[in-house]
Amino acid sequence: NAGVTQTPKFQVLKTGQSMTLQCAQDMNHEYMSWYRQDPGMGLRLIHYSVGAGITDQGEVPNGYNVSRSTTEDFPLRLLSAAPSQTSVYFCATKRVPGLVFPETQYFGPGTRLLVL
Amino acid sequence: KQEVTQIPAALSVPEGENLVLNCSFTDSAIYNLQWFRQDPGKGLTSLLLIQSSQREQTSGRLNASLDKSSGRSTLYIAASQPGDSATYLCAVREYGGSQGNLIFGKGTKLSVKP
Numbered sequence: 001n002a003g004v005t006q007t008p009k010f011q012v013l014k015t016g017q018s019m020t021l022q023c024a025q026d027m028n029h030e031y032m033s034w035y036r037q038d039p040g041m042g043l044r045l046i047h048y049s050v051g052a053g054i055t056d057q058g059e060v061p062n063g064y065n066v067s068r069s070t071t072e073d074f075p076l077r078l079l080s081a082a083p084s085q086t087s088v089y090f091c092a093t094k095r096v097p098g099l100v101f102p103e104t105q106y107f108g109p110g111t112r113l114l115v116l
Numbered sequence: 117k118q119e120v121t122q123i124p125a126a127l128s129v130p131e132g133e134n135l136v137l138n139c140s141f142t143d144s145a146i147y148n149l150q151w152f153r154q155d156p157g158k159g160l161t162s163l164l165l166i167q168s169s170q171r172e173q174t175s176g177r178l179n180a181s182l183d184k185s186s187g188r189s190t191l192y193i194a195a196s197q198p199g200d201s202a203t204y205l206c207a208v209r210e211y212g213g214s215q216g217n218l219i220f221g222k223g224t225k226l227s228v229k230p
Contacts, residue, residue, distance in 0.1 A: 004159075033217065042120075043205070043220040058217060090159060092218075103148055103167075103209065105218065107160040 002026055004108035006091050012114045013081040021076040021111050023091030029106070030096040032074040036060065036087040037110075043090065049074055050096055081115045088112050118143045122206055122221035129196055130229055137191040137224045139206030144184045150218065151180050151191050152205040160205060164191070196228045 007022045023032065033048035035058075045058030049068040063085060065077040078085060091108040119142045129135050139149070148167045152160040164173045164180040166189070172181040179192040193200060203225045207218040 035220075040222065042222040043207075043218075045217050048217060092160075103150075104162045104165050105150065106162070107152075109159040110157075 004091055004093055004106050006089075006108035006111050008111060009109070010112045010114075012116065013078075014116055015082060017081050018077070018079050019081065021078075021089055021091075021113070023074045023076070023108060024072055025074075025091075025093045025106075026072065027093060027106065028071060029093035030071070032068070032091065032093045033058070034064070034066065034074070034076045035090045035092060037090060038087050046076065046089075078113075081113075083115045086113060086115045118146075118208065118210055118219045120206060120208055120219050120221040122204075122224050124224060125222065126225040126227070128227040128229065131196060131198060133196050133228075135193050135196055135226070137193070137204050137206075137226070139189040139191070139221055141187045141189075141208050141219075143210070144187050145211055146184065146208045147211050148209050149180075149182055149189050150207050150209070151178075151189075152207065154203045154205060154223070156202075163204075193226075196226075198228050198230050201226055201228050 004025045030051045034046040035043040037043045044060050046064050047066040049055045052068050055066050068074050089111045092105045094105045121140045123138045150165045151163045153163050154160050166173050166182040177194040182189045203223040205223045206221045
């Protein structure tokens with residue numbers, strides 16, 4: 001049981017390049033989300049999904065795309081990277097409420113992204 | 117718009133001291149509140165989750181309380197140890213919305229000195 005995994009751990013991009021940050025979980029959690037963490041700003045929600053085929057925007061979605069084709073995977077795509085997207089990105093998962101499970105959220109180890 | 121504030125931003129204490137970290141939120145209509153620990157360069161680890169109907173939760177040397185009416189939560193750490201050094205984050209989940217989105221405070225960076 002690996003929990004929540006994220007790849008890569010660290011990436012350097014040039015402005016305008018594209019890339020995909022990977023997030024995978026083996027806990028069969030319906031809910032998955034992406035946050036970015038910036039100094040002095042705390043964590044902010046980018047996109048989230050409540051199940052395969054269902055995604056929605058969070059607080060700071062501009063410049064990012066997501067899709068959810070399976071329960072296990074929730075990739076985050078940067079189509080044209082900008083220096084403002086330099087950040088640490090975290091994926092988080094949990095059970096969907098309404099079921100008798102704790103609401104605890106589980107976070108991945110993060111991906112550090114530097115856009116030059 | 118919900119805002120979560122954590123005071124102090126940083127705290128340094130000698131080993132063995134009992135300490136309290138504070139979290140406040142502007143809208144009392146929360147579903148739950150969760151305390152996380154983050155070690156440098158690492159992800160977040162959930163410490164305690166308090167449902168809106170609960171007043172406190174305990175795990176080992178940690179005790180978290182919740183006062184919804186005043187918009188406050190505290191994390192009490194008993195007999196602090198150097199291994200407790202980390203950043204502690206408070207996050208609230210609101211009713212409605214997306215079923216799970218968290219609103220985070222900026223954290224309290226704790227340093228416990230031997």
